[in-house]
Amino acid sequence: MSDLQQEVQPKGAKIKGNKPVNQLEAANRFIAASAHQQMHDQRLWDLRKKRDAQMHLIPEWEALRDLASDIKSHTLDHLADYLEEFERNAKANGVHVHWAKDAQESNDIITTILKERNAKSLVKSKSMLGEECMLRQHLEEEGITVIETDLGERIQQLDKEDPSHVVVPAVHKSRTDVSKVFVKTLNAEQGNNDVHYLAETQRETTRPYILNADAGMTGGNFLVAETGAVVVCTNEGNADLSANTPSLHIVTVGIEKMIPKMEHLAVFIRLLSRSALGSPITQYTSCFRGPRKGGEMHVVLVDNGRSTRLASQKFKAGLKCIRCGACMNTCPVFRRSGGLSYGSTYAGPIGLILSPTYNAHKYRNLPFASTLNGSCTNVCPVKINLHEQIFAWRETLADEKELSLSKRIIMTSLGKLFAHPKAYRMAVQTGDKVLSYLPHFIVYNQLNAWGRQRDIPQPPKETFHSWYAKNYMKKGKADE
Template sequence: MNHAKRATEFNKDEAKVNWHDKALWYVREKRDKSAHNVHGWEYLRELGSALKANVLSNLDTYLVQFEENAKKNGVHVHWAADAKEHNEIVLSIMNKHKAKKVVKSKSMLTEECHLNPHLEKHGIEVIDTDLGERIVQLAEEPPSHIVLPAIHKTKEDVDVLFQEHLGTIPSQGNPEYLVGEARKHLRNKFLNADVAITGVNFAVANTGGFVVCTNEGNADMGVHLAKVHIACMGIEKIIPREEHLGVFLRLLARSATGQPITTYSSHFNKPEEDKEMHIVIVDNGRTEQLSREDFRASLHCIRCGACMNTCPIYRRSGGHSYDYTIPGPIGSILSPGKDLKKHSSLPFASTLCGSCSNVCPVKINIHEQLYKWRQVIVKEEPQPVIKKTIMKTAGKVLANPKLFEVAGKSARFALKHAPRFMVYNKLNAWGNARDLPEVKGDSFEEWYKKRNKNNE
């Protein structure tokens, strides 16, 4: 099932689609207000982009430096080539400690690697402790957004879900009550966990430490109570020096939710006494993406979700329609690199309006990369005969002024005088949900010539 078909399913509930659209646009507006309050915001974006470009050009050096410094701090460092190896490493650490209970803070990498089902298959309880992640875990769904994982659910949906799984009473979606019940539910999970797993927002090469950003403090709760901390990070999460954190921490939260900074920016450098800390550094296709000159800048991404909040397609099609761990515009660049055939529809799920590129805190040229993927896909993946025929015909018409003039006159005549069934048919996908605009009698060229003649 491609993106368009999945989006059609999402759009069956029009009221929910409208709510989803408005909720995400509200977050986008908060981002704008917050960014405009920062003197030199565009300079910060340029600096963030330049730092990321420097990292990608010297990735091997920074990764080795990070490993050396982390080991000096008493941290165990592991390397994983792919998701399978990542999952096996995490499981081996669990088995070494005879651990059966895990609390996990938000980590898109572990979602990407499908860590939860791998551990659960081996009899290990995995509890996602971010509230949004816990909601989708109870619903047995993947996150639909990388920062707001349960944004596709209303508070009334959560009310029903908690009644089913946590035994809560109906509250008509009262947020204070639901959050309080979630806190009670998670408290015992924190207290009884053997291992805490976190992601990594930024790993600092010159110190061997790393930073985890949360708004709920759940990463800190898990790490400080459990005997073992496992941090999972993609190779692109490296930054050169600790002073560079000031750039990215100012960009991240403002771009994600409009906050000046995340409520908790937790620094981890070495394990506490009598505890263990492990870092699993994962490639899983990132080196291959790095080798693609047109798409390597996608690895600048700091996972803020700003491109999703602004994208008119994402807002009205929902994250699950992308069928990929990272949805939205940035996911539509990353996914074809993992499986071109499966995700060939995603680069076309865009208007190419450029809004995603405009809000990206590290200035990834997202819409340009989407356009480049389209060119690759059209060459490498079979296209529907109707689509190929229409595109070839359109190419010939647009390349020939006389043909273009005739086609324009014919189209204007048809829109004015042809029966509706001839205009609104299977070939006119645009007309499935909207009427075409009313047309005037003249083309722009004809109007322009008449105007000039009248002004002489």
């Protein structure tokens, strides 16, 4: 075990255009950085334990999950109506509402709003949709300065790395990793890795940007059709600062974030932070219904594949996601691989089912980065059947000829073998001698993969089958 503060932070998956991301390769590098991996596992498991503790304080917890799931299903079934209702109410409150089919259109709309007002700088709070659309990169290319105001997101921006987790974007970094980034980019004191100092450095260096920005941007955790409200949940206060300080507030939000009424919001607010961080609520839960006095507010409703996904009975439920990250925190594979190993905006269990909807070829390996253990499904506050969808994605990928050739070959020959008892018995044994030391699927795959870090089981004298034949068939008990 190396010392966390000495160990170099492992980097994420190597992205090579449209080639399938090799999640495992990156995961293995993460595991090799044992101190980082262990910190990551402990930190996220700690969040899971805090979540459990909160759950046990709420007698109606499972009822809330049922309700959250039902509300989301209902809203998705009537999404067009609710979007229209939302638009009507938001407009009545003086909000400009825009519609974007895809990432490109969303980025263009936002660029136009900014350019028309001659805005040169934008402060923004965390938005997974922004990551999905690569909005920041787009705006920077257009000459607009974009400052992430969330601490974790800012660290990642300064390190030119994607967020590794939807809620805690820099959870894979040690304080020394952060200190190194801040020394290089924020002129922080060399060697001072005190966490309070680092957080203070970010606060003090970000504030001038917030005060002088031409525009502020937030994402949206929820849209409320009934009131035309955008609801934003944060802990740092950065969303409220970004939205309320400049006179221009732009919201970028996915169309699936809709809920019908304010009363429904209560269910989600009760579940969100408890599931995410194990705190009863985020420090700030803010409701933006219209521009502030003298200000301007825009909401960009982004589709980017969501309306098509709605048609898929198999994968539609992924649209219920409220981005709490509980499935990542509980996922034993995620905790050991790190979020950047997935090479996609969404990592962990939710990433396994969302990423292939954007690009089945590039993300074809992701649904295999799971043991199908089902913990994710059972922590999910909106009851997405995550592990069943991961399972279903494997079938879909096989159907779409996106299964790796080696997997396909092994499974075809195994399928044939298991279907023919005589051939199968021949393969397993000759007389009483067990030929294989290992389960067949291992023999037919990679013997070395099992034995690299695990001892191989000792082969027994005879199989159960032979023992049974010897001991029971002679006694006339056998069934043949």
